Amino acid sequence: MTVTFLGGLGDVGRNCTVVEQDGKLLVIDFGVMFPDPAVMPGVRQVLPDMGWLNSRARDVVGLVVTHGHEDHLGGVPHFLRNIEVPLYGSALSMALGEHKVTEARLADRTSFHVIGDGERRKIGPFDLEALPITHSVPQSLCIVLHTPVGALVHTGDFKIDPSPVDGRLTDLDRLRSLGDEGIALLMADSTNADRPGRSASETEIGATLRRLFSERPDRRLIVSCFASHLHRVQQVCDAAVDEGRVVVPAGRSMVNNFRIARQLGVLNVPERAVFGVEQLGNLEPRDVCVVCTGSQGELGAALSQIASGTHSDVKVGLIDTVILSSHPIPGNERAVFRMVSRLARQGAEVIHDGHEQVHTSGHAQRDELRELHQACRPRWFVPIEGEYHMLARHAGLAREMGMKAKRVLTLTDGAQITLKGNELQVRAGVPAPYHYVDGALDDPGAEVIGERLALTSGFVHVTVVLDAQGRLAAPPDIASRGWLDVTKHADVVESLADEIAESVERAVQPSRAIPDADEIERVIRRAAGRFVGTRTQRRPAISAAVISLD
Incomplete structure (x- = not known):
């Protein structure tokens, strides 16, 4: 059994776990993450990267959704554009998923399979059992995979609410029974691992x-x-x-x-x-x-x-x-x-909740996490679904409860673990970068995001026209946006043009070979960068264009 974590280990959101058995893959959740506009300008969604999954597309036998929140279900249409696969989950999760998929015009690439509370279902080689678990969205499921090495338990998001709105309780009795039989691996929500006590009902x-x-x-x-x-x-x-x-x-x-x-x-x-x-x-x-x-x-x-x-x-x-x-x-x-x-x-x-108790978390706090661990008593434990400090705190709680340190693994996205018999091995892992979605064009890429960040300080574009001998045919033309107010600082723009002209003239001295256009562009960018940084203490993006009159 191999488990690969493609999202949710180090961030709140973008949850995705993949389990492999007999060469087949079962995906648990494929969610989105809210982008941080300060470092991801223009990004609408952040998803798990599908590079590794796409390379194994023929091996994927199903995608199981633990519950209907966007950070677990929201990326399903994107997943189906890449891999055609059946979906599994509660009636509500499947209804919400079907609406998303139909809206995206992808209904012909999947089928929807409802799994009831306590039901066991064969999906390829996987023997899956779905347990009721309380959260802030109805019909949330705890996923249990019965495997040759023992049970693997994936809680999804959860709390242990003694009085849920719909009366549907977390099935702790079944988890205790599974603990008696032997749970090989517990993967549990860590979002509130920092918070003492219990979450309010x-x-x-x-x-x-x-x-x-x-x-x-x-x-x-x-x-x-x-x-x-x-x-x-x-x-x-x-x-x-x-x-x-x-x-x-x-x-x-x-x-x-x-x-x-x-x-x-x-x-x-x-x-x-x-x-x-x-x-x-x-x-x-x-x-x-x-x-x-x-x-x-x-x-x-x-x-x-x-x-x-x-x-x-x-x-x-x-x-x-x-x-x-x-x-x-x-x-x-x-x-x-x-x-x-x-x-x-x-x-x-x-x-808001700073004034009145108008909100309670849907995630287990430390006393509820202790109750989960007491029920499951796993052989191995991996905290999931949270920022890294949340994972670390959850790992510390497991150790406090008596688990040996070597059996508690605090991992990050891309990690892979293999269970064989009673042993567990951490493998080299797979790439798991952020996958950005922006508008109709998919994945602008980290390089594009970096360029956008550079543009937050404005940009300066310099155009230079050279005659047949490689000399300036006209003064450099400076165009800028977001760098400075040119009506107030015309002298700065004029000085920049003079600096660039001098640098270009030095580069094309008669005693030297005439440099090509690429070399002149580099000269312009270096000169403009030095001037802008020294004179204005600002760092706009700088570009250059060279036009030669042959």
Whole structure:
């Protein structure tokens, strides 16, 4: 048995694990990661790299989705463009996946297979068992693979919630039974490995929402959360309906997930209480609860449009209370609070988890992780799904609970491990770089991202025209964007042109052979770089063009 980690070991998001048995591959999750605009300008999504998987495409027998969050399911359309393979998961995960795949016009490249709680399924040589596990999206699964070396357990994202909204509990009894039989390898969520105690139950958030709603009978309510966080959406809807309000889903993914979840019976809202966003103008503010996407400050999401005043149907003001029923994903804090400020500037009251308990994590904290480890008692343990410091903390917890240090492996993306009998070997691994998606063109590449970062300080372009003898036929032409205000600093631009002219003239002295155009370009770039750095203490990107008049 070989396990390859293509994403999620060192970042929050982009989760992907691949298990190999008898020369066949089973992929567990293929998710996206929120890009950091500071270091990934223009990037829309970050995915696991498929270079290694593409080289083994004929060996892939299936893709199993642990749950319906974007960081586990969102990359599936991209995966299917490369590899045609069946999909497996819970009814909700498959319905969400089918919508994505159909929208991407890739339905002919896959089939959808629902796996129920406790069901065992053969997928190629793999003997898979799906266990119910609690998380912030319904019907999340813990994946167990029964193999010749023992059971492999992949938790996906999870918490141990004693009172989930749907009453569906984590199957700890089955995990204890598997621990008695012998779990060879545990791979477990590490997102909250830094946090002591236990995460609050999802049902506690419902009580807070009800109180906040009842305290604001005359205000319009706008609640934002992840569209896939359907337990939270259910509690928002319950509180709204009990207060005599109608529910208005807003944002494309919220509208789609709302519809899909109602069709599956996962979300229960009376038909009379659901209105379209285009009907808001006919409703009294006190009778409305808008539930929308955009809690992470994502550009283009409903709440971001509302905050910027560009949403076609929702305008906020003094009558509105906006509740962010979420917590910023690491790296998103600035975008979220910039959005909060925009909402407040328009007069809205804004409530977030810094004010009230309007959010609880869907990830296990340290006491819950201890409970998982006590149940599983694995022979080997690899912490997954988190930034590296989270993985390290989870590894430390396993050691605190008595696991030998050599049996706890803190790995990074691209790592491969092979289990044979009772032994485990760490292999050389495979490349696992970020795969960037930007617009309609796939993967701009690290080099392009580096060039974009260079352009954040502006650029300077120099054009030089040479006569037949290689001498300047005209003064150098300087064009720039984002470097300086040329109306205020015309003298700087003129001095730069003089510096470049002198450098070119030295390079084409009569006593020397006439340099070719490439050499002149290098001379120009070096001269411009020295001048710009010394005179302005700035580092714009510099390019040059040489035109020869033969």
